Amino acid sequence: MADEKEKPGKRRASPIVPRGTVAGSSLVAVIAIMTFLAGVAAGAVEIVRVAASEWHADVAREVTIQVRPIEGRDIEAEIAKAVDLARRTPGVADARAYSREESARLLEPWLGAGVDLQALPVPRLVVVRLADEREADLASLRRALTQNVTGASLDDHRGWARRLAALSDVVMLIGVGVLVLVLLVTILSVSFATRGAVAANRAVVQVLHLVGARESFIASAFQRHFLIVGLNGAILGGAAAALFFLLAGVAPDLAAIVPGGGEAALLLGRITLEPRGYAWIAAAGLLVALVTAIASRRTVQRTLRGID
């Protein structure tokens, strides 16, 4: 200590902007909370985006052949022919006919149990799974079916896929809209809170100016200080958002506790955030920290211009 007293310069210089003020700590809290909200919004949009593209892929990976019973034709033979044609089509992974019992089960909700389907002209289904929906030659399959199988028609689920695509587009649009709003609110509230914290240091800005500091020196000192404040808050809030998604992924049963959570889990599958989602959370945090730094710089500049 005695040595330090002799040579005060040997100690690390105190920062020009005071650390640990009340305004500073409440700013960290505001930044952490807003980063958490923005991170959760960004992660949720990413989950919906991934889920929507999966729904779309699931629907597009499957087509159905419908074989209607025709008087005087053996429907089982027609079905076997359809399955055979489908399997020989390039790009098809597998084709499987629903048995009579399976068809009955499909219709049970509408017709009730114990109905004899023999007596009804109920069409039968062949489910065709595609290896690659882009390479599958569905046009030639459709042609072959029309020529060779009586009463057969091909449903490529295009109508469904279109509606699903429209639905997922709407969901994405809403998600991105919410994300943009959350980010705007974050930017506004963080820059207002920063302004308040800089205003609390108005005396420091004035003294620095009076002892001959240039605008850029003062602005940079504040910007450095508030970038660190912003990063502290953003790391806290971002980590909380990441933890939120990790917990939701690890404990899917938790989702069922929340009202509507079970339904959401059903639609979205397991709530698992891909690495890209975590990258979005990190990006949101970085954005918030930058907003803090820039807002502090601009507030200092405004303060300096208002001094005279």
Place this chain on the structure above:
Amino acid sequence: MVRFENVGLRYGPGPEVLKDLSFGIEPHSFQFLTGASGAGKSSLLRLLFLSLRPSRGLITLFERDASRLTLDEVAVFRRRIGVVFQDFRLLDHLTTYENVALPLRVQGRDEASYRSEVTEILRWVGLGERMDALPPILSGGEKQRAAIARALIGRPELVLADEPTGNVDPTLARRLLRLFVELHKSGTSVVIATHDIALMDQFDARRLVLADGRLHLDE
């Protein structure tokens, strides 16, 4: 080095607090600025170090029209002017040493390059033992001396001091005045604002007397 021509100052829409000031401050000069409380001494000092702009008239500072200076030019000009504020304006989170070193630090100078200068000036004003103290625990007189040391550290060409002996006993006041006189002898121009007639009687110098917003020169 400073020239005022028909300078007037009013705050907002109020009446003029300073009227038709025309005077100059020459290099290597020493002057007292005096007048009753509220006569406008502090306002005149603020005009002198460019923290206020006049409502009318012309202020020339170091051969430049002060009204045409940009914010950064004002900052650089301030490095040539040392100011001792009546309320000291020390930063409470910096030590005495750091407060005094601030004018050099904001010029971007390396700490090692000014360490001995700052230590020396602190010893000179009698604060050698208080370098690591924070302003809130300094006495009024110690703050006063720290503020003076900060005003002088950048070797300014002009020193402005607002009631620099207002918070100290007569003995210390005499010592501080001697300090300003020494500074003047080494070539710096000094303006001391004070209403302490006993202090002014100790050193024969030009007196700028403010009354009713007007300046009367008492050479």
